Amino acid sequence: MKPSFLKKMDGILLPLLGLGIVLAIWAGFSATWAKELPSPLKTWESSKSYILEPFAKRGEMDQGILRFTWYSLVLVAKGYALALLIGTPIGFLLGVSKSFTKTFDPIIQVLRPVSPLAWLPLGLVLFLSFGKQASEMGALFTIAVCSMWPTVLNTAVGVRAVPQDYLNVARVLKLSRSRTLCKVLIPATLPYMFTGFRLSLGIAWLVIVAAEMLTGRPGVGGFLWQEYNALIYEHIILCIVTIGLVGFVLDRMMSVVERRFKTG
């Protein structure tokens, strides 16, 4: 048996141990064969000013890391909102109507695996007539198109899985179509929808980085790409860590919301 205080420390000590191991491997690589890879210490030295002054603005592409994160989050929020607004109704139609499914399901299955990198140029072309705004519109389009699929598919599955009992209630009470939707279908589908929403948010955050890299917009992804071109490799690592942490926080936040609907 382990002493109980050690057991209690497991939750903190073991993750710290994991972090230590990864840092050691990283330091080992940069000291031996990957000479260009900055060591952990060098990364910290070079990134310090970005982290300690997270909201500083020294130039268009030289800003505190949280300021960059904020730009990225705003863009993600817009694209994600668009994805939900388009994806949820499509999911409902897929779940409710067999002929709609037969018409559009093949297209959805083909479009779903397409990478964000492939959608972005198309988005830029699509909004070419918007001039200066083309890059933002293109990025929004890419986020929306890539991140809506989990919402679409989960909503459709949820609608199909509505128990027959509930539909019988709607039939016996002679609920109109719109009341059946509001009183029965949507509440019964909510848990599935929120699983879709959470997965969609994860994808939206993945896409933002690619979109910013290609369009050169200020944001975490844009900063990462610029610093790569400027040969400041320490900042690449800073960006990766930031992207990971933000993605983690977003996912936790969504799963809190999701859990509320699962038990409700």
Next chain:
Amino acid sequence: MAFLELKNVGKHFGTTEVLRDIDLSIEQGEFVAIVGFSGSGKTTLISLIAGLLQPDEGTITLNDLEISAPGPDRGIVFQNYSLLPWLTAFENVLLAVEQAFPNWSAAKKRQHTEKYLALVNLSPARDRKPGELSGGMKQRVAVARALALEPQILLLDEPLSALDALTRATLQEEISRIREETRKTVVLITNDPDEGIYLADRIIPLTAGPGATLGPSFRVDIPHPRDRKSINHHAQFKTMRRGIGDFLLGSRREHHQFATRKLILPQIEPEDLSLPRPMGRRRPVRPKEIQRELIELE
């Protein structure tokens, strides 16, 4: 013309004939129990009367109007409660009231809902959701919902079969009392002859399927309200019980006996394990978890 009339009604699913030659007439104010084995087509029969299914042969009329769709003139209580879990007991009943009486004022709708929750003795639990109610309480809400429609006829589809014996006895008494108070026409589907004898004016056995049909009526002349203890010693109770039993067993011997049984399979699809599961609360059964199994009756 009787109040509810079924003439030569037949129903089949695919090639399986479930019901055939069903003739039934029920007078206004009568309480009829239909007793039969599991899987003999009892639920199909009540779904036809409710209008959830359409007969393949024959006609069903209520008050001389042919039944072609479900409607609030027939209040139905399902075996598995069928309450909407995201609404409270009150809201479940209120939803029915809103549908049945759209022209009433909001206050009148609420008052009407309260009245029927009080009728089933559920006023204290009005703001609880179905997940927080016991099986017996859920079934009371379902009864209140059906009655609040002020239907011409009340259809009860094995309403008590999911409950434990004690709750079952209590609810039988409640149904008997509510029936005395409202004088509604009631069709009760059950697999328990004793329950039928305790509650109904007339008992009709349904033969074993496939191709089930109704047997001869047994009239119960014991006056209401019936006392559960003394009813056991009533002369008619014993003969009737034997009669119904003999008829059902006899009908089963006629054909080689198979019946389908509803099985609820465990959900084996992976769910998101990172989310903690609420303990003790079962989500509603999804359609694909329900399978039918063919069993041979002894």
